Amino acid sequence: MQQRTLGRTGREVSVIGLGTWQLGGDWGSVSEVDALAVLEASAEAGVTFFDTADVYGDGRSESLVGRFKAAHPDAGITVATKMGRRVDQVPENYNLQNFRAWLDRSRTNLRVDTIDLVQLHCPPTPVYSNDEVFDALDQLVDEGAIANYGVSVETAAEALTAIARPNVATVQIILNAFRLKPLDEVLPAAREAGVGIIARVPLASGLLTGRYTKDTTFPENDHRNYNRHGEAFDVGETFSGVDFETGIAAAQEFADAVAQLREEWKIENHALLTPAKAALAWVTQQQAVSTVIPGARNADQALGNAAASSVPELGPEFNARVRDIYDRYLRAQIHDKW
Numbered sequence: 639m640q641q642r643t644l645g646r647t648g649r650e651v652s653v654i655g656l657g658t659w660q661l662g663g664d665w666g667s668v669s670e671v672d673a674l675a676v677l678e679a680s681a682e683a684g685v686t687f688f689d690t691a692d693v694y695g696d697g698r699s700e701s702l703v704g705r706f707k708a709a710h711p712d713a714g715i716t717v718a719t720k721m722g723r724r725v726d727q728v729p730e731n732y733n734l735q736n737f738r739a740w741l742d743r744s745r746t747n748l749r750v751d752t753i754d755l756v757q758l759h760c761p762p763t764p765v766y767s768n769d770e771v772f773d774a775l776d777q778l779v780d781e782g783a784i785a786n787y788g789v790s791v792e793t794a795a796e797a798l799t800a801i802a803r804p805n806v807a808t809v810q811i812i813l814n815a816f817r818l819k820p821l822d823e824v825l826p827a828a829r830e831a832g833v834g835i836i837a838r839v840p841l842a843s844g845l846l847t848g849r850y851t852k853d854t855t856f857p858e859n860d861h862r863n864y865n866r867h868g869e870a871f872d873v874g875e876t877f878s879g880v881d882f883e884t885g886i887a888a889a890q891e892f893a894d895a896v897a898q899l900r901e902e903w904k905i906e907n908h909a910l911l912t913p914a915k916a917a918l919a920w921v922t923q924q925q926a927v928s929t930v931i932p933g934a935r936n937a938d939q940a941l942g943n944a945a946a947s948s949v950p951e952l953g954p955e956f957n958a959r960v961r962d963i964y965d966r967y968l969r970a971q972i973h974d975k976w
Contacts, residue, residue: 639684639947644716644928645834646807647755647786651716653922654947655687656680656940657838657931661702662695667859668935670702677706679937681713683944689810689836689931691720691759692744700747708749718808718836719744720759720790729764734774741783757788757810760872766791766799776805788834792872793976797824801833808834808928812976815892815920815960816842816885816968817878819976829926837930840921841914842878845885848893848913852886879972888967892917895959899952911949914942919949920960 640653661673668676677688688707690699700719707715721740725731745753756775758765765771766789775787788808789800797809797820809828813820817839828835841847843862856863865876877885896916905911914932921930934940 639686639944640922641686642928643834644687644755644808644836645788645828646805646832647716647834649716649754651687651929652685652944652947653927653929654685654918654944655689655836655929655931656685656943657933658688658690658699658703659694660933660935661690662693662699667857672936673702674706675937676934676940677703679940680934680944681706681710681715683941684947685940685944686714687716687718687929687931689718689720689838691723692740692747693720693723693759697743697747700744704748704750716754717748717750718755718757718788719748719753720757720810722759722761727762729762729768732758732761732765732768732771734777737774737778738783741778745783752782753784755786755788755808756784757790757808760790760792763793763796766796772803772805779805788836790836790838792874794819794822794824798827801827801831806833808836810836810838810931812839812874812878813837813921813924813927813930814840814842814878815846815917816880816888816964817874817972817976818961818964819973821924825924825926834928835926837921837924837927839875839878840930840932841917842880842885842889843876845877845880845889846892846913846917848889848896850886850889852883874972874976878968879975880968881971884967884971888963889913891963891967892960895956895963899956903950912942915946915949916952916956918943918946920952920957922947923951 641650786807790810791797893913932943
C-alpha cells in the first residue's frame with residue numbers, strides 16, 4: 639500500500655483510505671458484523687485512513703470506527719471526522735460554542751481525547767470567508783481537542799478559498815473520472831500550498847463500477863434513491879450530480895476503456911483490473927491527491943478497493959479517453975455547477 643503525506647497534518651496515510659458513510663446505514667442497511675468486518679479487512683490490507691462524520695447514522699459510523707481503533711491501538715490508523723450538518727445550514731451556527739458541543743460528542747464516539755483531523759462538513763459558502771470560524775478552530779487545536787482541521791467542500795471555488803487559509807490542513811472534494819473540474823485549479827493550488835486533497839465519491843456513487851443498468855433500483859433508505867434530485871442534500875453527492883441514465887451510458891464507455899486496457903496489458907483475469915479498480919487508480923494517479931476514500935459494504939469490497947493501490951500507471955491514452963467521455967457526456971451537465 640502506497641503512503642502519502644496528508645497535507646499540513648504531516649501524517650503519512652495510505653493512498654487508498656476508507657469512507658465510512660455506508661457504515662452509518664445511509665446506503666441501505668449494513669449490520670454491525672459486516673461493518674466491523676469492513677474495518678478489519680481494510681486495516682489488514684494496509685488502509686490507515688478512515689473518514690467518518692457525526693451525521694453518518696447519527697453517530698453510528700463514528701462509534702464503530704472508535705470501537706475498532708480502540709481495539710487496534712497499534713494499527714497506525716488516522717481518523718478524520720466531520721462536523722456541522724447536525725443543525726440548520728446557516729452560517730451563524732458555525733461558532734465556537736457549537737464546535738465544542740459537536741466535538742465533545744465525536745470524541746466520545748471515537749473514544750479519543752484529541753481527534754486526528756476534523757473537517758467542516760460542506761458548510762454554507764460564507765463560512766469559508768469568516769475569520770472567526772477559523773480562529774475558533776485554531777483555538778480548539780491549541781486546547782488539544784483536535785490535532786488538525788480541514789474542510790469538506792462542494793465546489794471548486796470553496797476549495798480555493800479554503801486552500802488560501804494558512805492553517806487548513808486538508809480539503810476534501812468530489813473527484814472521480816466523472817468529475818474533472820478539480821483538476822483545473824484546485825489540485826494545482828493545493829499542491830503549491832502543501833494542502834492535502836482527500837478525494838471522495840471516487841466511484842460516482844457506484845456508477846464507475848460498471849455494475850448498474852438503467853433498470854437498477856436502490857433501497858428506500860439509500861441516498862441513490864431518496865437524493866437522486868437533491869431532495870435531501872446537494873445533488874452532486876449522488877452520482878456526482880449526473881442524471882442516472884446519462885451516467886449509465888458514460889459508465890459503459892468507461893468500462894469499455896478498461897476492457898481495452900486489459901487487452902493491451904494482456905490481463906486475462908478480469909478481477910485484476912475491474913472498472914472500479916481502474917477508477918480508484920485513476921484518482922490516486924492525479925498529482926496532489928493524498929488519499930481517496932471509497933466506501934465498502936462488506937470485506938470483499940474493502941479488499942478490492944485496497945488492491946487499486948497496486949494498479950500501474952493507466953497511461954496518457956486511457957486518460958484521454960476519460961477526458962473524452964467527460965466532454966461528451968458530462969461536462970455540459972455538471973462542470974459549471976461545482
